[in-house]
Amino acid sequence: MLGRSANGIFWLFRYLERAENTARLVDAGFRMALTRDSRDAREEWRSVVTTLGMQEDFEEACGTEYQGAQVFNFVLRDKGNPASVLAMIEAARTNARMVRTVITREVWEAVNESWMLLKEILGRTVNETRLGDVLDTIRRQSTQVRGAMEGTMLRNDIYNFARLGTFIERADNTARILDVKYYVLLPSLSPVGSSLDNVQWENVLRSVAGERAYRWLNAGQMDPKGIAEFLIHDERFPRSLAFCYGKLRSNLDYLARDYGTTMDAQTIQRECQDRLLATGIEAVIEQGLHEFIGDFLACNNRLAQQIQRDYRFID
Structure with a gap:
């Protein structure tokens, strides 16, 4: 097209x-x-x-x-x-x-x-x-x-471009919410574990429509590290970073099949996804959540730009 x-x-x-x-x-x-x-x-x-x-x-x-x-x-x-x-x-x-x-x-x-x-x-x-x-x-x-x-x-190239736009944007949004809420809403460790802290983390989940799913999987317990892992790595949750990148991979693969060639965007997507899945939550916390999210956002933006270059988008 x-x-x-x-x-x-x-x-x-x-x-x-x-x-x-x-x-x-x-x-x-x-x-x-x-x-x-x-x-x-x-x-x-x-x-x-x-x-x-x-x-x-x-x-x-x-x-x-x-x-x-x-x-x-x-x-x-x-x-x-x-x-x-x-x-x-x-x-x-x-x-x-x-x-x-x-x-x-x-x-x-x-x-x-x-x-x-x-x-x-x-x-x-x-x-x-x-x-x-x-x-x-x-x-x-x-x-x-x-x-x-x-x-x-139809599940054709039009559908795949629509899905690429959806999941690029969704991954960006989830990452930014997790990053900013973690550092702006809770600038110190003093309220951690309090009732206020639980309400704050409940609202992090609410902002990505994940409150019910997280509570169902974790018996209602609010744990900042567990919430971060849920939003980053849980491939069952449709707004997690891992879920979004799984869908981006499949839609880029469908486009490669339709057009008969592999694009650079597929390479970038795989690099981002492999790094995402290979970094466990303990490693994320050790590296620093802010730094990890910053790297992810940069990679996500690079992927979006490469998709536009590969398929010759015109402003």
Whole structure:
């Protein structure tokens, strides 16, 4: 297929995944802020903005106070924020229009309906009373698009580029949440093991939709090292780094079969995956979680760029 079409599919699903991940992170931050005093609540909102990589833009637009309503309106709908959920949904719809001839009617309709609905509900200020419903709608619309793709798309190169965009973005998001929460939310060891500590780690899991799965596997025990291992290495959990890289491998292999040639992206993907799986959680902690995640993010970004070079994406 044309590089321009591959680029449109890849970024369509990256934007949708990013919008959903942003909504999950805001929801976790809101729940955490409700349990804390005003000063600590501001620090929780700062953590959300830092995780999303919006700290500089937010402080330039809104200052350094990090009030809840100010933060979630900036993240969700601020017209001056090019990384807001509203901007991402609009970008996803633009990409869907560009590749309209290579996606099914059901996928196009799901994307277009999501854009129309979210444009309406994010067109006015979001308050705390509406926030839960708004976040639920963002997650639900993303799920509907993904369901339309899984239920109607041929398993061809178009489908594989969509999956590559999804799992590149998902791996990046999980890694950033684990990194920033570990170091920003818990800057010292003093609260470890306390009820507050357990709530904080519960919200780390909630922000990646992993709370129920982790509790089921670990009898409800909240252990920071165990949570880190779960989000990095557990190939059963669909938002873990290991799961994402397993799917990236299979989709790149399918593309290599379809196009009759192995690309450099496959080599990079295998290097990243082999390093990920070969480094046990004890080695991760010894190396330093922050350093390990930094290396992973660099490799993930290198893979994304190589995919775009290999398949001649056009901006």
